[in-house]
Amino acid sequence: MLLAPGPDPSYRAQIEAWRARRLAVLRSDDGWLTVVGLFWLEPGENSVGSAAGSRVALPSGKAADKLGVISLDGDRATFRPAPGADVRIDGKPAAPTVLRSDAQGEPTAVTSGSIRFYLIERGGRLAVRVKDTKSEARAKFDGITSYPIDPSWRIEARFEPYDPPKKLSVPNILGRVDAEESPGALVFERGGKTYRLDPVLEKGETDYFVIFGDATNGKETYGAGRFLYVAPPADGKAIVDFNKAYNPPCVFTAYATCPLPPPQNKLPIPVAAGEKAYAE
Numbered sequence: 001m002l003l004a005p006g007p008d009p010s011y012r013a014q015i016e017a018w019r020a021r022r023l024a025v026l027r028s029d030d031g032w033l034t035v036v037g038l039f040w041l042e043p044g045e046n047s048v049g050s051a052a053g054s055r056v057a058l059p060s061g062k063a064a065d066k067l068g069v070i071s072l073d074g075d076r077a078t079f080r081p082a083p084g085a086d087v088r089i090d091g092k093p094a095a096p097t098v099l100r101s102d103a104q105g106e107p108t109a110v111t112s113g114s115i116r117f118y119l120i121e122r123g124g125r126l127a128v129r130v131k132d133t134k135s136e137a138r139a140k141f142d143g144i145t146s147y148p149i150d151p152s153w154r155i156e157a158r159f160e161p162y163d164p165p166k167k168l169s170v171p172n173i174l175g176r177v178d179a180e181e182s183p184g185a186l187v188f189e190r191g192g193k194t195y196r197l198d199p200v201l202e203k204g205e206t207d208y209f210v211i212f213g214d215a216t217n218g219k220e221t222y223g224a225g226r227f228l229y230v231a232p233p234a235d236g237k238a239i240v241d242f243n244k245a246y247n248p249p250c251v252f253t254a255y256a257t258c259p260l261p262p263p264q265n266k267l268p269i270p271v272a273a274g275e276k277a278y279a280e
Helices: 008-027 136-140
Strands: 035-040 044-049 068-073 076-081 110-112 115-122 125-132 154-171 177-190 193-197 208-212 226-230 237-241
Touching: 177 208, 177 237, 226 237
Parallel strands: none
Antiparallel strands: 035 125, 044 068, 068 076, 110 115, 115 125, 154 177, 154 237, 177 193, 208 226
16 A cells, blocks of 8 residues: 655655765765775685785775785785885774674775775685775766655565575576575555565664666666665554665675575566666
8 A cells, every 4th residue: 555655745855865874885985885895715825906916906106006915814814014115004003914804794895095905704705805995986976866755655665584594596697696694575555456576684673675677777777676764564554665765785896796586576567666777
């Protein structure tokens, strides 16, 4: 059923505030617009710097030719700064350090000038994600076009729990398929027809994460789908607000590892709400 959004000015203000926060996060020093590299580590020594042939290639002119070396031994990655290199680790003068990845909580941050990098773990492999607070993408960013705010796309869905949680196969742009858990289905009606979405519950999160596609993909919206968060259900119902549908990180950088909509989350209807495709 459709949920009356309350006074239109109040609802409009809510969505506009959400959009403003979304843009602020994108524009931040740690936002996706600053991501300029992703490099998979190999066993042994991985050179880090702006010199040609570096395993972890930093932007030319923004870091030393030889900033240091990351030694990978099993799942243990140790960064050793090059002598005299201008580099800090977690804000302190650099010394040989075993790096934490994002799988261990807050990753160890290595910085040099406008460059920052840290480890991420995906599918049992370690990679270095590189960010630049003075990236071209961040400097050129001037916002995202969205559909007009439409209260009819704020929908009350029925929550049908899976007991036990359903195993969900979620593909990603790296060509891998990750096993995720779905706590239940979000079931809603639109135009007299019933649709279902399987959300996932990410580690450390309380809101449900929905990766979905629809008939606007590749036309008015990003071809690989969009994302949406849904607050946990209460009394068997949840609010699915497509006005808060947003573009995945891989829209803004080629160095993200975005999940893709599982087949059952590809809606056969156009969802004319939320963010449209981003045109750089």
